[in-house]
Amino acid sequence: MNKKTPLHLQKLLALVIIFSLLSGCALVSGSPTATTTPPPATSVPVQPSSTPPKVVVISPTPGVAQPALEAIPGPAFCADARVQAAIDAFGAALKTQDGAALANGVDPLDGLDIYYRLASPAVHVTPDEIVGLFTSTFTYTWGDQAGSGLPVESTFSDEILPSLLDVFDRSFSQSCQDLTTGVGTGPTTALVDWPAEFADMPYIALFRAPEAQDNELDWRTWAVGFTVVNGAPKIRVIVQYVWEI
Secondary structure (H helix, E strand, O other), rough: OOOOHHHHHHHHHHHHHHHHHHHHHHHHHOOOOOOOOOOOOOOOOOOOOOOOOOOOOOOOOOOOOOOOOOOOHHHHHHHHHHHHHHHHHHHHHHOOOOOOHHHHHHHOOOEEEOOOOOOOOOEEHHHHHHHHOOOOOOOEEEEEOOOOEEEEEEOOHHHHHHHHHHOOOOOOEEEEEOOOOOOOEEOOOOOOOOOHOOOOOOOEEEEEOOOOOOOOOOEEEEEEEEEEOEEEEEEEEEEEEOOOO
């Protein structure tokens, strides 16, 4: 120390130095060293190394898409495969007397109108009645007999089904909206026409001509009229034509 420094300042400076030395020692020997605990390591799942599956893309078969079916009279409707399938399914339902299949082919909204003959009013069968039509004992008034004028009253299975099977169980030809004699029907003196109530409806005449050994008057036609429901052809009207006086 410098001798010129006052004595009391020398003593104070010495005390400061001693205190500083003592504090440093306490930190080293007496106080625990403050430490920060690191956060636990986050576990990262190991993704398995795998090759992703190959995706095979199959292109659609080239070709023209089938156009939407509309109930428009004409050759295009008659020739449509869906309409032909509907006729086949109708015939199969008749042969097996399958009520559910019959109902599937008939218009589910409006049911079926059956003309025993064109001169008689149509008999309407509701969609709910179609399923049980083959087993129903309900007696319908189908119309009048040609010539005698007597009423025809019987069940569907007794009167209409045999006449339908007389066509579907034998060979028949189809004509698109043509009831001309020799094409869609045979010879008769009766009026042969499609019902005016359904003039705008497409129909196909199913003509069962007489066989070689039969009389030329032994023929029968059922004309089938169609609607389209949700894109599918449904049978809405059937009309019977036979020889009449």
